[in-house]
Amino acid sequence: MNYIEPKVAKLIDAFVDMIPSLLFGLITLFLGIWLIKFLIGFLTRRFTKGNIDVSLSSFLISVLKAILYLLLILQVASTVGIPTTSFIAVLGTAGLAVGLALQGSLSNFAGGVLILLFKPFRIGHSISAANGVSGTVLKIDILYTTLKAANGTTLYAPNGPLANAVINNTSDNETRMLEYIIGISYNSNIDTARKLILNLLDKDPLVLKTPQPVVLVSSLGENAVNLTIHAWVANGDYTKAYYSNFQKIKEELDNNSISTPYPQREVHILSPAPTPGDQK
Template sequence: MFLQSSIDVQTQKISTYTEKLWQIIIDYSPKLISAFIILFVGLYLIRIVNRLIRRIMLKRELDPTLSKFLADIFLWILRAFLFAAFISKLGIETSSFVAILGAAGLAVGLSLQGSLSNFAGGMLIILFKPFRVGDYIEAQNVTGEVSEIQIFVTKIIGANNQTIYVPNGALSNGTIVNLSQAGIRRVDLSIAISYNANLLKVKEIIEKILSDNPKILTNPEPRVDVIALADHVKIAVRPWVSFTDYPVIAAETLEKIKLELDAAEIALHPVA
């Protein structure tokens, strides 16, 4: 009898809880449904707006890196507003949520100071453009072609095809040598001859080599100058070339000078 009474009480409690739960679901379901409708419709609209913004930036011929960066920032701002609207529709107090996010953001910011420095450096590089994608730069003991400017790092392809990632914070705060921005570059070569060699003949041979090469520019004019008199005569050879021709011209010119001087029976002086 007691057991039966206990079972009846438990059954009645379960029934009561079930009715209350069902009532809560019925009362809360409109908020839940409308909140998810806002979420999915908002995500769809944000995607459309983001594509529209990218197209507008493309038509205005903005820098590709800057366009991507601004579009991504705008995307996350819209998502943050959408998320705030979503939780507000669910009935969650947004002010408390914002306070929690603020405290969490402060803690994360303190622990990620280096990353924030790189983020700020990325913004400075994108805004002030000391270099662009495709430029050949020298910075932070790294030399190579800029392949991609990301928010936190810059991707550089070295001469031996190594992929190098340089943090934007260090990059923006250090010295950057943009080797390709001007479009042309001076080749700085030097040779040494003995005092017994005919200096005027040597200069004549070198000047002819430079004038015969169509890839060497005539403006600025190439120079062949004596720059030092020590135990030998040191001659600087300084032609100007297109940046893309620089490595080839440097090697070709040195080789041609050696062959032509050998043909003229003029020996180069060994340099220790």
């Protein structure tokens, strides 16, 4: 008993000495939880008012909440006297190893955040990227963007390369320009061809009156005079107007004897001069 009593007394004294630290740690814990909830609620409301994509906002809030609670636990542990240096070192080493193993995924994640935040395209937009990806956007996730290609197949494009590529968004504007380059023969009358094409476009209800369609001589080719045709239509009418007018222009030119020549080559055969022996 004489041996145990000093040990118990030391434990009691140590516990009494820790009471202020424990109380301060509890206060820090409850105050930290309240602050984290307040901050998460504030950010959630701001994301909602700012029309931030739901998948992006929920992911960012989840990551931020995990980081804040981890920092709070470390702070409480340090307050009550628990050493956290070794724990932080282990976390840093583990984070480095995971980061090296998931370099591609982290790049796609960063690209997904940029796409969802800055919105270079949205669901339903038709896009084509400089890296060869093109189609209609079906879904934008954190790591991949899902598209439907023109041939009906589904494409899953990594967000990293997509965010760093030049993107042509054909759905971002209300109007879109039709452009044709049609060659007519050098014997055809250019003014007649221009009037025929402009009259045809003026009768098409899909073609907008402003800006007005134009037909210009763009180049003098080897076999034809090339006419460049510009006309504007509503974005949703582009495909229908493009193909229907292409056919109508060709038929209108043919019906008025404005020929669109085939590529041609002139071959001159030069006979060798006869030699004195051949003349005999």
